[in-house]
Amino acid sequence: MTRADFLAILDAHGAPEHVKRHCMKVGEVAENLAAALIKAGMGRLDMDVVRAAGYLHDIARAGKDHDLVGAGIVGALGGEYPADAATWAAAADIVARHMKLGFPQRVEDISEAEVVSLADRMVKEDAFVGYEARMEELLRRYANIREVADRVHGNMGLALGLIAQIETLTGKTIREIAMGGCIDIDPLLRRVERPGRYIGGEINAAAKVWADAGLRFCFAFPDLYEIGMSYTGFQIIYGLLNNRPDSLCERAFAPAADMADGLSAAGLPLFTLESRRPVNTFDIVGFTLQYELCCTNVCRMLDQARIPLYAKDRGESDPFILGGGPCGANPEPMADFFDLFCIGDGEGVLEQLADLYISWNHKRKAGLAIREGFLREASVIRGVYVPSFYAPVYTVSADPITGCETEQEVFSHFEKLWDGAPDQINRAAAANLDEAFFPVRPVVAHIESVHDRAVVEIMRGCYRSCRFCQASYACEGVRRRSPERIKELLREQLAHTGYDEVTLLSLSTGDYPGVEQLITDIMDELAARDVALSLPSLRLDSLKENTLKRIGEYKHSSLTFAPEAGTQRLRDVIDKRITEEDIMRALEIALPLGFTKFKFYFMIGLPTETMADLDGIAELARAAVTKAKQLGRERGEQYNFHLSVSVSNFVPKPGTPIERARGGGEAELMEKIMYLKDAIRRVKGTSFKYHDTRMSRVEMLLAKGDRRAAAVIAQAARMGAGFDSWREHFRYGVWLKAFEDAGLPAEDLYARADGPLPWELIGPGKAYGSGAAAGAESGGGA
């Protein structure tokens, strides 16, 4: 019998809504109470009887003599479930007596009936309030009914004595026992905005049994629910771990300000959506680090979860904090906060970590210290990095121009603190995507998330080798999923989610070999199901006419180009292989097919950039507009052409061939943006978008930081920084102050032609077609 079964029985007997809610709560508290007592040695308590009596005790409360009528109903259930006849009879007996039951003196004499009765007397409606509060309320309500008052007073002493004994026996407070380790956030849900962010229970959400799991993993996303739920990596990790019978994975997201304040005011810790358990009761908490500016949210979440911020301060009872994601290309700025990182693809590493943890778990349960031993064994798994085994050594730097020593210390090398730790951290890689786990039952977000659709990753890595791009270099080359497997995954996802839109995920879908056939096949199949294929940010340069025609048949979404630089010279410098002719030719094909909205992406602040390159951006935009007009004239049509020019700021990223380049200063970048904005404004039919240069600046400082950056991040978080990737929350002043307080210059210390780099432990990736490109070229930056 599950909770849902009991609910169905209550339903079938016409219990009103508030009675059902009360019964479910009392059942839950009684179950938790019985579980705690059984665990403490009272094995003779029959859990089935407690559950049946608890969940159904007020089944007849809507009418008169509800105890006796209810007992009749529960007793009769024996007819429907004959195998459990004895259970139903015992439960019926409890229901009949539950109003007038007294309590024994000693906890040893407690029976199923008293467990249920005690639970009932600690629950008001559907909330646990405790025995005293509940009895006070009863006395207030029935003050003039002597019989009630006498009974309450008569029982009070015995009940409180019993509760005290239970607390001693189990070593927990009665509230902790009643909540079964979960926290009560219902009062907060009524007050916060978009409470759907915090309730869990979505389609395909896991509901695994806490007690059965050898590994309890909390997936933590350092941003809001609706952002994290759109992240495919989460769906992979969540599905992979919950597919294992020996593990469970639950979720925690960064709470918005109103929920964070509410939790803190109520004295409650950060919780998981599934079971509402405190995050610090999990074995491993895995954070994904998708972008540098999420780092303050990691600090906040650890604080909200009451987990020590620094790995060195954590003890045997704290969870292991695991990090992963793109920021793993340089884990150093966050290294002090993490016990271990997963560098590269997570699937295989997580499986191995789960096996390893489960093999250590019995020792932890036996009260033995496992932290050091577990981390040592973990550190030899390919792709695992345990920062505490390496201590960075700093040295004074030489001025790049004069060669004189300066006062500023920079990273020199690592000293190994445990000899067994590997000399280099090699990326973990899923060699074959067809064999790698991919979810067919992704969790469907309750509230509108950034991307509400079925997603299948078709390719990992990138065929391009743009020199600024981590995705090309800090990655294990290109791996594809076969068209058959892609279609199979799509079909299954649609059957298990009900989505009406699907998308194909990769860094450059147009580069997938045979993409034309794949898109055509998928579209044929989807049309019959009323499902749309969306291909956002389709890079035009790689698509052929037939495919465009096919896409244009049903939806004219905007088409995107990423020339990145305004002149061919600069495009050659960054190895961005798009020419102006490519763009013009694509316009010639796309415009007559009905595509009229275009996006051009550019970067400013690239190495060797001059004003001519900025002018080139405006000229390219003008050329596109002119081309559209000319095409219209030739074909006698008036195209409703619109071009959106989007400019981002170059941030040199670790692991790329130009990792040593100097990123632009925020004032200098702002000047360039203003110059461009003015130039683009003169081109009719365009709009202009740009990024906050101060945010880019902080992103760069964090991306290229060494291990000392942790102090800056921690200080910024202490001063209230959080949600820094949200423009409305980003506070530049706080960051500058945090650098000052930490005694570090707010400068890129590693924009130099040679010398060791703080992320040297992380091995190079394998960019497609360039051999050991990343390693060989890394000295050649600007």
Add this chain to the structure above:
Amino acid sequence: MKYLIEFSKTGRLIYISHLDLARLFLRVLRMAGLRPDYSAGFNPHPKMSFALPLSLGFHSVCEYLEIETGQTAAISPGPENGKAGRESAAPAALRTQTPAGRLNERLPEGIRVTGFCEKPVCYPKSLASYVHAARYEIMCEGIDDAPARLAAFFAQSSITVRKEKHKTGKVTENDIRGAMLDYRVVKDLKGRMLAEVTLLSGGGAVLNPLVFFDAFCAHSGQVREALAPVVTRQAILGKDGRPLLQKPGGE
């Protein structure tokens, strides 16, 4: 064919909004082989609508959703190799279970389909156009003498409520007395209010039970912030004052 789905919304799921609920139902209907038809036109939308939107945070035991679908083969359980043949959009597994059962199997805990039927011919227009009022149970701890206070509140001939517009800050005044149709004290309990109120909910005039409750608190001198009312919609009523779909005998 048009169908009516009767369902309840309780538990954690009371915290999803009307729009989120619509999205959820659309997905579950598609999964269960009951995909609603789509309207023609530039922006096709699924042909499904709720009788009366339910505000976030309220429980309900009487919600109605109407859908129009051509996937009728999936409605009546039939033989697996029956006449439907290859044309049937519903997989065999879907045809062996009732529509309500299939929906409940896929709906998250908190939303439960309690009825599924063809839309009665006596409702040719959208169900929403027949809604006149709704009955809510309001339960609230911390209110003494609820019966007397409710009686006094209802005895007024006019009750003015001020409403500030969210964005513009413009204040409008509204008399809600006419929209307060009826009330009943379910149980007279010390320190607690357990009452049912019937509020106008059709013809463009909808009185939200929390607006009613705020006004009630203001009138009875209760500190609204200290109270946490639990609202459950009990019935959606037609012009005859009876719950929709519960037809008077003889029809």
